[in-house]
Amino acid sequence: MLLPSSMGKRLFALVSLIVLFTTAGCISGSSEEHRPSLYPTGPQPRSEAPLTFGILYPIAHPFYEMITQMTEEAAAPLEIELIVKAPDEFNIEQQIRMMEQMIKQEVDGIAVSPVDGDALAPVIDRAVLAGIPVICFETDSPDSSRSTYIGSNHDEAGILVGEVLDGLLKGRGMVLVESGFPKLPAQQQRLDGMLQYINTKTDIQVLDVRFNNGSEDQALADMEIMIDGHPHFDAFVSLDLWSPASSILVWKAKGLNRDVIAFGMQSDIKEAIHNGQITSVISQNEQRWATEIISSLVSAAHKKPLPDHIDTGTAVLTRDTVDAFPDVTRLQKRQRR
Structure with missing residues (x-):
């Protein structure tokens, strides 16, 4: 039986749509996992803000x-x-x-x-x-x-200062000591550790201990007084941040040839070690x-x-080993670029 022309056209359009959707569904199902998606589904990792x-x-x-x-x-x-x-x-x-x-x-x-x-x-x-x-x-x-x-453990670091001093002076001699703050726990522990080692393990005599309270000018004045009062000392020990720079000035001015032990690596100490103004430094790494x-x-x-x-930990840096410490001047130049 022949259908009216208008009904035939509608039936043909319906069949065409069914075929189209079926084909599209097959294509989508067969290739979706291989096709990159512009809009990913599911939770995505969020880029973390800088700390x-x-x-x-x-x-x-x-x-x-x-x-x-x-x-x-x-x-x-x-x-x-x-x-x-x-x-x-x-x-x-x-x-x-x-x-x-x-x-x-x-x-x-x-x-x-x-x-x-x-x-x-x-x-x-x-x-x-x-x-x-x-x-x-x-x-x-x-x-x-x-x-x-x-x-570091500051007691142990102080003991290491005593051991280095013992090695330099062969267990006997006279020493001058400068520190920063008498009530600052870390600096007091270093001093106590050093004195404990010296008093129990050596015949080294500590002639004077002075505190500069964080002033390079006071450290310089202290050293002048100690050296004038004890000109025959054998070594100077610096346990703070301020007296190493002062000792460099004094050693240059007086042309002294005495051992200097500093505590804590600083940018100007490397040159002073190479120049012989400081014998060694106890670095806290x-x-x-x-x-x-x-x-x-x-x-x-x-x-x-x-x-x-x-x-x-700690490390003893001398002329032979001090160059292992990072070159801070290089870091400064890199930052300015």
């Missing part, structure tokens, strides 16, 4: 500028932003205010070298309660909620602080566990 870390020193000093340069180099490949602060002098109130400001800025982590670990502990705890992990370096705040401490600070803060920011103490 911002606060670095807080106990005082503004070229030694910490060196640490900052190395830390910036360690942070650069990770696109981490650093906010660096330091009081103009050893002042716990200033350090507390600076740390509170970092908490208000909602940084992703804070690395601090406490002026006073006990006094800073409540502020460290407040930062942690606010979700900001805190690590200590160089000096510790063990009774706080900090995640880890990066640095400060070059490790930078990488440990950044990696520890990254781990803490991602809530990964950290050991209670990351011991960077």
Whole structure:
């Protein structure tokens, strides 16, 4: 039977649509997994915003500028932003205010070298309660909620100073000592460790111990007084950041040929060792602080566990070994480019 022409046209159109949709469905089903999608389905990984870390020193000093340069180099490949602060002098109130400001800025982590670990502990705890992990370096705040401490054991470092002195003087001689702050725990521990070794293991006599309270001018004056009072001394020991530079000036001015042991690597000490103005330096392996600070803060920011103490140890650097320490001048030139 023949259908009317209008009905035939409608039937043909319907069949054509069915065939078209069926074919499209077959094509889609057979090639979808091989065809890249412009609009991916399902949850996609979100690119993480760069982290911002606060670095807080106990005082503004070229030694910490060196640490900052190395830390910036360690942070650069990770696109981490650093906010660096330091009081103009050893002042716990200033350090507390600076740390509170970092908490208000909602940084992703804070690395601090406490002026006073006990006094800073409540502020460290407040930062942690606010979700900001805190690590200590160089000096510790063990009774706080900090995640880890990066640095040396200062008692053991002081003992190492005594051992180096013992080796240079063959167990006997007369020594002058300069330190920074008499009540700063780390510096007091170094002094105690050195004196303990000298008094129990050697016949070395400590003629004088003076404290410059963070002043290079005072360190210079102290050295003049000690040398004038004890001109036959055999060695000078510097246990702080300020007296090495002063000893270099005095040795140049007086043409002295006496052993000098410094504590803590600084940018001008390498040249002084090569020039014979400083015999050796007890390094806290400060070059490790930078990488440990950044990696520890990254781990803490991602809530990964950290050991209670990351011991960077100590090293004795002499004319033969001092060049193993990073060239800070090279880092400065790289930053200026």
